Amino acid sequence: MALPARDNRISRRSWLLAGLAIPLFRARAESLEVSFDGDNLRPVVPGLHFLSGKALERLRYADTVLFLSQVTIFREDHATVFRQVPQRFYVSYDVWEERFKVTIPGATPESRWGLTAIQAEAWCMENATVSALGMAPDQYFWLRFDLRTADPKDFSRLVSDSGISIRAFIELFSRPPGPRDPHWMLETRMRLRDLRRTPGRG
Numbered sequence: 001m002a003l004p005a006r007d008n009r010i011s012r013r014s015w016l017l018a019g020l021a022i023p024l025f026r027a028r029a030e031s032l033e034v035s036f037d038g039d040n041l042r043p044v045v046p047g048l049h050f051l052s053g054k055a056l057e058r059l060r061y062a063d064t065v066l067f068l069s070q071v072t073i074f075r076e077d078h079a080t081v082f083r084q085v086p087q088r089f090y091v092s093y094d095v096w097e098e099r100f101k102v103t104i105p106g107a108t109p110e111s112r113w114g115l116t117a118i119q120a121e122a123w124c125m126e127n128a129t130v131s132a133l134g135m136a137p138d139q140y141f142w143l144r145f146d147l148r149t150a151d152p153k154d155f156s157r158l159v160s161d162s163g164i165s166i167r168a169f170i171e172l173f174s175r176p177p178g179p180r181d182p183h184w185m186l187e188t189r190m191r192l193r194d195l196r197r198t199p200g201r202g
Contacts, residue, residue, distance in 0.1 A: 025178055032186035038200020040129040042147035043071060045186060048125075051091065051100065051117040055149055055182055057094035059100070066090055068152040071130040074142040076189075082141065085130045088150075091120060137193040144187035 009145040033044040055065050067089045090103040094113075100120040101113035104127055112123055128145065135141065 032188045036195040036197040039133050042129045064092045068150050069128040070146040072144045076140045078142050089124045122124050140191050142189050146185050148183040
């Protein structure tokens with residue numbers, strides 16, 4: 001017995017929704033630059049806009065989205081970790097004002113609100129840094145920047161009363177993301193002597 005034909009409008013709508021859910025970051029965030037700010041290295045990704053797609057959809061439904069970043073310095077062999085710094089950002093959205101709020105928890109939590117998407121993304125990136133202290137200026141190294149969203153079920157494992165669980169962070173970033181989970185990973189090879197150093201921000 002032949003199955004009844006499906007409504008083309010429903011099928012087309014499904015395809016459109018699926019298309020909106022496809023992460024666009026893989027095609028757009030292709031170049032990683034590095035800012036040498038005081039003693040800190042900070043990843044700069046001009047084409048990265050992570051407040052979009054599935055994450056933005058969750059925010060517009062009044063959900064708070066946890067973004068996890070990790071900046072890692074590898075030795076020249078691209079295998080030995082010299083330094084690794086995790087960070088987390090809680091992002092929420094005011095549907096009436098159409099503005100974002102970003103909170104960086106810690107011993108002295110910081111929050112900013114009334115931000116546009118670009119301003120919120122920029123402030124998150126400004127706080128994703130790793131110290132370059134102890135690195136030889138003329139020695140090549142690799143810098144890797146990871147950013148992804150966390151599932152609410154991972155909250156308790158990642159964060160405890162004592163702070164961030166480094167082990168849980170490493171385990172999370174070692175797992176491949178799902179096909180619909182936002183995830184960015186970029187890296188570049190460089191030397192400190194080749195970077196223009198700017199004064200620290202105090």
